[in-house]
Amino acid sequence: MAAAKKSATTSVKKVAKPAAKSPSKSGVPAAAAQTRPAKRVTPEVARAAWDKLREQHPDAHCELTHANAFQLLCATVLSAQTTDVAVNKATPALFAKYPTAKVMAAAEPLDLEPLVSTLGFFRMKAKSLVGLARALMANQKGEVPQTLDELVKLPGVGRKTANVVLGVIWGKPEGVVVDTHVQRLSQRLGWSHETEPPKIEQDLSKLLPRDRWDMTSHVLIFHGRRVCFAKKPNCEGCLANALCPSAFKAELVGRKPARVRVPAVIAAPASKPAKKAAPKKATRTSNSRAS
Numbered sequence: 001m002a003a004a005k006k007s008a009t010t011s012v013k014k015v016a017k018p019a020a021k022s023p024s025k026s027g028v029p030a031a032a033a034q035t036r037p038a039k040r041v042t043p044e045v046a047r048a049a050w051d052k053l054r055e056q057h058p059d060a061h062c063e064l065t066h067a068n069a070f071q072l073l074c075a076t077v078l079s080a081q082t083t084d085v086a087v088n089k090a091t092p093a094l095f096a097k098y099p100t101a102k103v104m105a106a107a108e109p110l111d112l113e114p115l116v117s118t119l120g121f122f123r124m125k126a127k128s129l130v131g132l133a134r135a136l137m138a139n140q141k142g143e144v145p146q147t148l149d150e151l152v153k154l155p156g157v158g159r160k161t162a163n164v165v166l167g168v169i170w171g172k173p174e175g176v177v178v179d180t181h182v183q184r185l186s187q188r189l190g191w192s193h194e195t196e197p198p199k200i201e202q203d204l205s206k207l208l209p210r211d212r213w214d215m216t217s218h219v220l221i222f223h224g225r226r227v228c229f230a231k232k233p234n235c236e237g238c239l240a241n242a243l244c245p246s247a248f249k250a251e252l253v254g255r256k257p258a259r260v261r262v263p264a265v266i267a268a269p270a271s272k273p274a275k276k277a278a279p280k281k282a283t284r285t286s287n288s289r290a291s
């Protein structure tokens, strides 16, 4: 028992060390408490930083493989909660078998499932793709619509997916696509203090001219994947470091709060004996109350 107690205490100390530097009585771990956006910069600084990032990534583009609007729409639906790399591995076989909305509309979700089974939520996504193809056939003559209002009415298509298609295919997005990289970098660069994608999108849309909206997401995604990594951003190798308020201190800025594991680990040693003793305690408690 003593040994068990000792090991429990040791493990708590190990996990709780970072919290001691920044104590949080609310129980929020230190990493989460420190995760915050950088100081906001002026529009002039933001645009100058944008130019530097564009210079660093002249080839920035949508990395989802596609040959037309329908394929990009499908690939973007498939990319939810997974990586572009994973989607690009699955889509060649998918598009070879179902190249158009007409062909896909005649299939059943079960037919598509084996082709997208490497992706998360593949059953739901297969269902969305077939629903999407059928809706295109029923309402759009098999063509992908060119307006946000029509796109978001399609099954599995939200504002983000719609703007990917509007920006990449037709060069007329109705906003900035905010994914996890855009979210993190917007905060690090001081372009937004918000943490929710719709609010970040609003900030970016106000900050940057419309003709930069589409490229903004490509540039930030390129930068997030190649330089401004979530855990260890390469600020030395960043052309915008003189214009970034988080430069060389960005590790915790803009990152999603760590999963709240610390309180659970701390609580575990205390709760373990309590759980075992619970039935006996109930009896004793009633006795003691009676006494």
Ligand code: SF4
Pocket (backbone or CB within 6 Å): 188, 189, 227, 228, 229, 233, 234, 235, 236, 238, 239, 240, 241, 242, 244, 245, 246, 247, 248, 250
């Ligand atoms: S790499 Fe560093 S300097 Fe560049 S945008 Fe990211 S945090 Fe800022």
